[in-house]
Amino acid sequence: MPSRYESKSIEPKWQKKWQEVDLFRTREEPSRPKFYGLDFFPYPSGQGLSVGHLRNYIPTDVLCRMKYMQGYNVLHPMGWDAFGLPAENEALAKKVHPAKLVSLYAQTYKRQMNLVGISYDWWREINSSTPEYYRWTQWIFLLLYKKGLAYHAEYPANWCPQCQTVLANEEVEGGNCWRCGTPVTKKNLKQWFFKITAYAERLLQDLDELNWPEGIKMMQRNWIGKSEGVEFEWKIADSNLSFRTFTTRIDTVFGATFCVLSPEHPLVLKITTPEHRAEVENYIESAMRLSEQDRLATERPKTGVFTGAYAIHPFTGNRVPIWIADYVLMTYGTGAIMAVPGHDERDYDFAKRYGLEIVRVIRSADGSPDDLPYTSEDGIMVNSGEFSELPCREGQKRLAEWLEERGIGERRVNYRLRDWLISRQRFWGTPIPIVHCQRCGLVPVPENELPVRLPEIESYEPTGTGESPLAGIPEWVNVKCPTCGGAARRETDTMGTFACSSWYFLRFCDPHNVKRAWDPEKAAKWMPVDCYVGGAEHAVMHLLYARFWNKVFYDEGLVPCKEPFQTLRNQGMVLALTPYRKPRENERLKVGEEGILITFEEAAKLPKEEVFYKWEKMSKSKGNVVTPDEAVDKYGADALRVYELFEAPFEQTIQWSEERVQGAIRFLHRVFKLTDDWHPHFVRDWSEQINTVNLDASSREMRNITHTTIEKVTKDIEDFSFNTAIAALMEFTNAITEKIRIFTPEQNSLRLAISEAVETLILLLAPIAPHSADEIWESYGFPGFTYQANFPKANPALLTKERVTIVLQVNGRVRANIEVPTGTSREELERLALSHERVQQFIDGKKVQKVVVVPDKLVNVVAK
Numbered sequence: 001m002p003s004r005y006e007s008k009s010i011e012p013k014w015q016k017k018w019q020e021v022d023l024f025r026t027r028e029e030p031s032r033p034k035f036y037g038l039d040f041f042p043y044p045s046g047q048g049l050s051v052g053h054l055r056n057y058i059p060t061d062v063l064c065r066m067k068y069m070q071g072y073n074v075l076h077p078m079g080w081d082a083f084g085l086p087a088e089n090e091a092l093a094k095k096v097h098p099a100k101l102v103s104l105y106a107q108t109y110k111r112q113m114n115l116v117g118i119s120y121d122w123w124r125e126i127n128s129s130t131p132e133y134y135r136w137t138q139w140i141f142l143l144l145y146k147k148g149l150a151y152h153a154e155y156p157a158n159w160c161p162q163c164q165t166v167l168a169n170e171e172v173e174g175g176n177c178w179r180c181g182t183p184v185t186k187k188n189l190k191q192w193f194f195k196i197t198a199y200a201e202r203l204l205q206d207l208d209e210l211n212w213p214e215g216i217k218m219m220q221r222n223w224i225g226k227s228e229g230v231e232f233e234w235k236i237a238d239s240n241l242s243f244r245t246f247t248t249r250i251d252t253v254f255g256a257t258f259c260v261l262s263p264e265h266p267l268v269l270k271i272t273t274p275e276h277r278a279e280v281e282n283y284i285e286s287a288m289r290l291s292e293q294d295r296l297a298t299e300r301p302k303t304g305v306f307t308g309a310y311a312i313h314p315f316t317g318n319r320v321p322i323w324i325a326d327y328v329l330m331t332y333g334t335g336a337i338m339a340v341p342g343h344d345e346r347d348y349d350f351a352k353r354y355g356l357e358i359v360r361v362i363r364s365a366d367g368s369p370d371d372l373p374y375t376s377e378d379g380i381m382v383n384s385g386e387f388s389e390l391p392c393r394e395g396q397k398r399l400a401e402w403l404e405e406r407g408i409g410e411r412r413v414n415y416r417l418r419d420w421l422i423s424r425q426r427f428w429g430t431p432i433p434i435v436h437c438q439r440c441g442l443v444p445v446p447e448n449e450l451p452v453r454l455p456e457i458e459s460y461e462p463t464g465t466g467e468s469p470l471a472g473i474p475e476w477v478n479v480k481c482p483t484c485g486g487a488a489r490r491e492t493d494t495m496g497t498f499a500c501s502s503w504y505f506l507r508f509c510d511p512h513n514v515k516r517a518w519d520p521e522k523a524a525k526w527m528p529v530d531c532y533v534g535g536a537e538h539a540v541m542h543l544l545y546a547r548f549w550n551k552v553f554y555d556e557g558l559v560p561c562k563e564p565f566q567t568l569r570n571q572g573m574v575l576a577l578t579p580y581r582k583p584r585e586n587e588r589l590k591v592g593e594e595g596i597l598i599t600f601e602e603a604a605k606l607p608k609e610e611v612f613y614k615w616e617k618m619s620k621s622k623g624n625v626v627t628p629d630e631a632v633d634k635y636g637a638d639a640l641r642v643y644e645l646f647e648a649p650f651e652q653t654i655q656w657s658e659e660r661v662q663g664a665i666r667f668l669h670r671v672f673k674l675t676d677d678w679h680p681h682f683v684r685d686w687s688e689q690i691n692t693v694n695l696d697a698s699s700r701e702m703r704n705i706t707h708t709t710i711e712k713v714t715k716d717i718e719d720f721s722f723n724t725a726i727a728a729l730m731e732f733t734n735a736i737t738e739k740i741r742i743f744t745p746e747q748n749s750l751r752l753a754i755s756e757a758v759e760t761l762i763l764l765l766a767p768i769a770p771h772s773a774d775e776i777w778e779s780y781g782f783p784g785f786t787y788q789a790n791f792p793k794a795n796p797a798l799l800t801k802e803r804v805t806i807v808l809q810v811n812g813r814v815r816a817n818i819e820v821p822t823g824t825s826r827e828e829l830e831r832l833a834l835s836h837e838r839v840q841q842f843i844d845g846k847k848v849q850k851v852v853v854v855p856d857k858l859v860n861v862v863a864k
Contacts, residue, residue, distance in 0.1 A: 027073050034526055043087065085428075102127070140549065154191070156186045173293075191422075202551055234336075236267075264335065268284070304354070341358040365391070381395045425468045498541055505546070520560075528565060532566075572648065805817050816836055
C-alpha cells in the first residue's frame with residue numbers, strides 16, 4: 001500500500017491497464033440511461049497541446065467518468081478537425097503534405113490526452129480529412145442543394161490576401177482575417193452559399209430552450225439581428241425607376257430629408273448624373289476596399305457623395321436628394337435607407353457633415369426639452385401631416401396601414417444574419433460535389449459516385465487569382481456531365497472547415513457506417529449532446545452553423561432533436577508569464593509595444609532591471625507554453641488534473657503556477673497517507689454491518705460528513721463547480737484524518753463509519769484523480785477499476801446533523817456557543833440563552849427588550 005503519491009510508478013501502470021481492457025469503449029445497454037459528453041473538435045497543430053487546452057478536456061472527462069459510475073451509457077469520443085486553412089498553411093510552410101502533418105500531429109494530441117488519463121473511446125476516433133468522412137460532408141451538401149439551401153452566386157466576397165481565399169462575414173474580426181490577422185479586402189467572385197437565413201427565426205427562438213451561457217446566446221441573438229418594421233417604395237424623380245427602403249421607425253418618415261444607397265446598390269450608376277459620375281465611381285472603389293466591420297464602426301466618420309438624383313417622398317411628394325455612403329450595406333435590408341437626421345444619430349452626423357436639412361418630427365410625450373437627435377419611441381409625432389399628435393407606436397401602426405392600402409409598402413421582419421459563404425479557393429478541404437456543364441448548368445455529382453476525392457498532388461500553393469489550386473489539374477477538373485455525358489468541369493472550390501465540424505457530433509454516434517452518414521436510430525439513442533465543452537470564440541461560427549445543419553437534419557427525420565447541444569460550457573484560459581526586454585535608450589519599437597519579446601534563457605542572462613514579465617495566453621510564438629509532457633513528468637497527471645480543476649471556477653482565466661501545483665501534490669499525498677494509515681483497520685463489508693450496530697455520536701457525525709460530502713461533490717461536478725468539489729474533498733480528507741487520530745480498536749461502530757468514509761473518498765476522487773484512485777482501490781483488494789464501481793449516493797436521512805452549534809449574542813456581539821439537538825424549538829433556545837452564565841453576565845442590570853432566535857443558528861438578546 002503506497003503511503004505517498006508516486007506519479008511515475010502509478011500512472012503509466014494504470015494507463016496501460018485501461019488500454020489493455022479497452023476500458024472506455026462505449027457501452028450501449030438498453031437498461032442504462034445515456035449521457036453524451038463532447039469537447040469541441042480540435043485542429044491538431046504542430047506544437048501539440050498545452051496545459052491550457054486541458055482546461056476543457058479534463059473537466060469534461062471528470063463529468064463523463066462520474067456519469068459512467070452513476071450507471072449511464074456514456075459516449076465520450078474524440079477526433080480531428082483536420083481540413084482547412086491551419087493545416088494547409090503549416091504544410092506550405094514546412095513543405096510537407098497536409099495529410100502527413102495532420103496524421104503526425106493527431107498522434108501527438110492523442111498521446112498527450114492519454115498521458116493525462118482522458119477517458120476517450122478511441123474506437124470512435126474520426127478525421128475530417130479522410131475520404132471516409134468527407135464523403136458524407138459531400139452528401140450533406142447535396143442534401144442542402146436539393147432542398148434549395150445551397151446556391152451559387154457572384155458576390156463581393158471578403159478576401160484575405162495572405163491566406164488567398166474568401167472568408168465568411170463571421171471569419172472577419174475587426175476588419176482582419178480571423179486566422180492570420182491580415183486586413184481583409186473585397187473581391188467579386190462566384191461563390192457557394194448555404195441559405196442559413198431560411199432558418200433565422202428558428203435559430204433565434206430555439207435559443208430559449210438551451211442551457212447555454214447567456215452571453216453566448218446574446219451574441220447569437222445579436223448576430224441574427226431580428227428587426228420588425230416596414231418596407232416601402234421610393235420613386236426616383238424624372239425616371240421610371242424606384243428603390244425600396246426598410247425602417248423600424250416608420251413614425252419618423254416625415255423627417256426623411258435625404259435617402260442613402262449602398263455603394264454596391266445596382267441603381268447607383270444608373271441614376272448618377274454625369275457631373276457626379278467620377279466622384280461616385282471613385283467613392284465606390286474606395287468603399288470596396290473596406291470590410292463591413294470598418295464600414296459599420298461607430299467611431300468612424302460618416303462619408304458619402306451625392307449622386308445628383310432625387311427621390312419622391314411617398315408621403316409629402318417632396319424631392320429628396322439621393323446619396324451613397326459606405327455605412328449603408330447591401331447585405332442588410334434593401335441596401336437603401338431613408339435618412340432621418342432629427343431622430344437617428346448616424347444620419348444626424350452625416351447631415352451635419354454635409355449640410356443637409358434636419359427636421360424634428362418627434363417630441364417628448366411630456367413636452368420636456370430634448371436635444372437632437374431624439375430617438376425615443378415613447379414620444380409624440382409632430383410636423384407629420386394628418387398623423388401629427390399621435391403617439392409614436394400608434395403612428396407606426398397607422399402609417400404601415402396607409403402604405404399597405406396604397407400597395408407601396410408592407411410590414412416586414414428583417415434579419416442581420418447573412419447566408420453562410422462556404423467556398424474556399426484552397427486545396428485542403430472537402431471538394432464541392434458539383435459539375436459545371438455548358439449545356440445542363442450546375443449538375444450534382446450522383447450520390448453513388450461519392451466521395452469526390454482530392455487528387456494526389458505535390459504542389460498545392462494558392463493561385464492568388466481567386467481560383468483554387470485544383471483548377472490547374474486538368475485530369476481532375478475535366479469530367480463528363482453526369483446528366484448529358486458531355487464535356488464538363490468539376491467545381492474547384494472546396495468547403496470551408498466549418499462544414500466538417502457542423503455535423504461531426506452525429507458521426508460519433510455511428511463512426512464506421514459505410515452506407516450512411518449515420519443511422520438515425522443510433523442518433524436517436526445518443527442525441528442531443530448532453531454537455532458540450534469548448535471556447536466562446538465560436539459563438540457565431542461553429543455553434544451557429546451546427547445548429548442550422550441540425551435543424552435541416554431534424555426536418556428530414558434524420559435526428560430526434562431540434563438542437564444539437566443541450567448544455568454548453570465555456571472554459572477559461574490558462575495564462576503564462578512571458579519575458580520582455582525593456583527598450584534601451586533611443587531604441588525604436590512598433591506602436592503599442594512595451595518591450596521586445598525574448599526567451600526565458602535570454603531573460604536569465606540579462607540584468608533583472610532590463611526584463612519585465614507579462615501574463616499572456618500560452619503560445620508557441622511567445623515561448624511560454626507548458627506542455628502536458630513537461631507538467632506530467634514534473635508533477636504527475638493526477639496532480640495536474642487536480643490543479644486545473646481546483647485553481648479557479650471553470651469559466652475564469654487562471655495564471656499557471658508551479659507553487660499551486662505543489663498544493664495539489666500535497667493534497668494527494670494526504671489522501672495516500674490517510675488510506676495507508678487506515679488500511680489495517682478497513683472493513684470490506686461495512687455496508688452490511690453499519691445498519692446493524694448502535695452508532696455512537698462520533699460515528700454518526702462521521703456518516704453525516706460522508707453523505708453531506710457525497711451530495712456536494714456530486715452536485716458540484718454536475719454544475720462544473722470543480723474547484724468547490726475539490727475543496728469539499730480536502731475538508732473530507734481532514735475530517736477522516738481527525739477521526740482516524742481518535743480511533744481506538746475497541747470502537748467498532750467508528751471503524752465501520754470510517755471505512756465507509758474512506759471507500760467513499762476513493763470513489764469520489766476517482767473521476768478527478770483516476771490513477772491514484774485505482775491504485776488505492778487495488779491496494780484495498782477491490783477487483784477491477786473504480787470506473788466500474790458505483791458512484792456513491794447520498795442518503796437523505798444522513799444529511800441532517802444530530803446536533804448543531806448555536807451562537808449566543810448580546811446586542812449583536814458573540815458571547816458564547818452551545819450545542820443542542822437539531823430542531824430545538826425557539827422557546828427552548830430562548831430559555832437556554834437567557835439562562836446561560838455568559839449571557840447573564842452581559843445583561844445584568846439591563847432590561848431585555850427582545851430576543852431574536854434563528855433556529856439551528858443563533859440567539860441574539862437585545863438589552864438596554
